[in-house]
Amino acid sequence: MDIPRLVKMANGIGAYFEAYPDRQQAVNGVADHLRRFWEPRMRRELVDYIRRGDGSLRKVVLEAAAILEKEAAAD
């Protein structure tokens, strides 16, 4: 997948949920959105991208992706 596009889409989701006053609700919102609407290869590529260490993702997306990574490891 096109990583810059994935990052852009993820940051767009993050920008929406960041406005939520409850931080955990925001993080859960991003995680839930990725879970419900992103095909598994897209989620995997996002997680792989984060592991490679580029810093262009919003913090709320990083936290949400961590939840998804934990879930994937548990499966």
Add this chain to the structure above:
Amino acid sequence: MRSRGDHDYGTPAGRADAPRVTLEIDGRPVEVPQGTSVMRAAAMLEISIPRLCATDSLEPFGSCRLCIVEIEGRKGYPASCTTPVSGGMRVRTESPRLAQLRRNVMELYVSDHPLDCLICPANGNCEFQDMAAYAGVREVRYGSDGANHLARAKDSSNPYFTFDPARCIVCSRCVRACEEIQGTFALTIDSRGFASAITPGPARAFSDSECVSCGACVYACPTAALTEKSVIDRGLPTHRVLTTCGYCGVGCTFQVEMKGDAIVRMAPDREGRANHAHACVKGRFSWGFATHPDRARHPLIRDRIDQPWREVSWEEAIAFAAAGFERIKKKFGPGAIGGLTSSRCTNEEVYLVQKLVRAAFGSNNVDNCARLCHAPTGYGLGVAFGTGAATQDFDSVLAADVIVVVGANPTEGHPVMGAMIKRRVREGAQLIVVDPRAVEMARLPHVEAAFHLNLRPGTNVALINAFAHVAVTENLARQDFIAARCDPREYAAWRKFIAEPRNSPEAVAEITGVPASEIRAAARMYATARNAGIYYGLGVTEHSQGSTTVLAMANLAMATGNVGRAGVGINPLRGQNNVQGACDMGSFPHEFTGYRHVSDAATRAAFERAWGVALDPEPGLRITNMWDAALAGSFKGLYIQGEDPAQSEPDLHHVKAALRAMDFVVMQDLFLNQTSEFAHVFLPGSSFLEKDGTFTNSERRISRIRRVIPPAGGKADWEITCELATALGYPMRYSHPSEIMDEIARLTPAFAGVSYAKLDRAGGIQWPCNDTARDGTPIMHVGAFVRGKGRFTITEYVPTEEKTSEEFPLILTTGRILTQHNAGTQTRRTPNVVIDSEDLLEIHPHDAQQRGIRDGALVEVRSRKGATRLRAEISERVQPGVVYTTFHYPESQINVLTTENSDWATNCPEYKVTAVEVMPAIGATEANRSVTH
């Protein structure tokens, strides 16, 4: 002319809730609502009072003097059409004196009318002929030497109908139809007395006038003065078939009037619940594409897209298509193939394609073109209310006191709905238009928006938030509604957010470009209205904050109590005839039918039992992601039903590269198009006239379409999909689309009560239709939201990443015109091209002057994504800094300009905000030269 056999009550019905009145007509009692005309009361008794100027779709006029009656106790001979009933009235409709007076009236009419009935196009279906026969006119005592109008020249300038003033009796039905039904006011009666003549305004010819070719005047005309050219050519029909229009999301009901298997004309059905006997130029007249010589009639295949097509049999084409998908699935896995369904195909056909992808391909990689338009509606209203569809039926607008039109151009995109909105505004409702462009609705004859908020493209959320800020901070919110119907915790969080100064009109004025005082005044108008409804289009959804805007509008409607009854609500104007249906049918990578997530175990188990296969619980690829995956090498094959992504998708260079990168593309469509350049198989599809099935319109109304002519390629689309699935080893055997709908109903709670038998009885059903709503659901969220409590959400304004710059200082936004539909595949193959022959770029005079651009000149439009050339139209409909065009002609290649930006929630492309520069053109661009069909 009306359809033969249609009963005409003469004048409109009175209010059904008015007190009842009893009177006597020809000695027979009848009870009718107060306000009913004597003429209509007589018709209820099957007493047909003669008439020429009266018809039950128009307000009475009282000019022809044929419908005179005798009323006991009243002097003279009042016109029954303009005389309301009263209790105890005794009416006589026939007497020797009435007969004499009527004969004299008809004799006068006949004295100035051609007597060539046998060669007249209305012969056999002419109200004038009927009245002359009824009145017993046997001679014309005035002779034939006097002044008359028989030499008046015909006007054949309109591509679809002819105006023959020699046959006109100046009854003014056409003038009134244009006023009352269509609201265009294009016709008038010129001059007075004997010189009176119908004219299309000062232009004199219909083609040069403001006429929008809706045909309402033609349908209303009692003579052959206004007649369809198709009726002139083919004569009167012999039978008719009820169907639903295949163009826009209004879903007008039509009688297809036939002679053998040839269509004579499409007449809007008077029982049509969506359109109430009205139509537009597309539905009424633009059906010739179905038999156009360009129609694909034979399957085509090729091994590589640089090879010429080979015409083959259906068996060979289906086997080739199945083998291609099997090959990819075996080598790369089911995730490497997918499908794209058509919003022009039926519910049954879309259902079958998503079933094929899920059950035969083995993935959830299926999407539909709502991705490009109203996916944010599905998301936003789904989150806020529990169902992502319109809350109202169309008739609801007639109870609205304030109508807000946001990012829509209903008089061009949804003309029949536009006519209804105009009618309501003429009755006194207030109109607020929110649009960066002065769409027609902002100012029309007898309709002027109280506010036209011409905001900068991309700032919808800021403006709608400001509306809500006013409602909340000025104590205009409906606390009783909120307390009873909405989640209190989420309301509290939202209230705190929306009340912050950054959401005030004063703060957003700078962002939106709309003065704070106007925002405040418009917001107050909305919030204080008894009933206020929001109607919106792609100017809301096709933005990076499309879903956020829908959520913001939902917040506003809930905060002001404008949900759950007639006259209010959130009303998406869905563009295509069955885009609502495509969404309902689960043609989404994350949802089954009825908007149930693929991860929902119970739902998935039901489909697995019904379909006999295990199904993937993970969401699949959206079409946007399919392009990316294709370029990355992990998505290899696509089954495209009735779509042209190589014209309609944004960022066209990217999409074409993705199509080229795929190993196998199968297309199913009416015509070869831009996308067929990248296809390996082309299967000739069927139009809405060539098959049975159902469409679902914007108000959730499921309506039948019925086959009237055989499919050009020999098969209906649903039959093709069945054969492909069977060839893939997943047999699909249905003998009729009704069986497919029965399966849908078994598996989809909101459709549980739907069947063809019920649709045939009811004419159309609005879902949900099940045990709790046996007759369907015109208005949703009455009493409670579908999700229980309405959900307020935080809708922070986040500016789009698409910014103007020195290199690209203008913003391009896009829209539709009346005569063309979407990619123009159908309408460009009709005489509509005579009316509008190309996409034009609207540019403000100031911007044009700065660039040395003259009106009508060819210009190059360039964005960071590409360049194209089209013709400029200098116009003050756009504001300085904004240019506008349409996307109906492949020659203009508008989508080489649009970007990869999309709605954060749904990836609906941000078609409405593209930074561009415009300059005089030197030659065609590469994009223009690449167009093939």
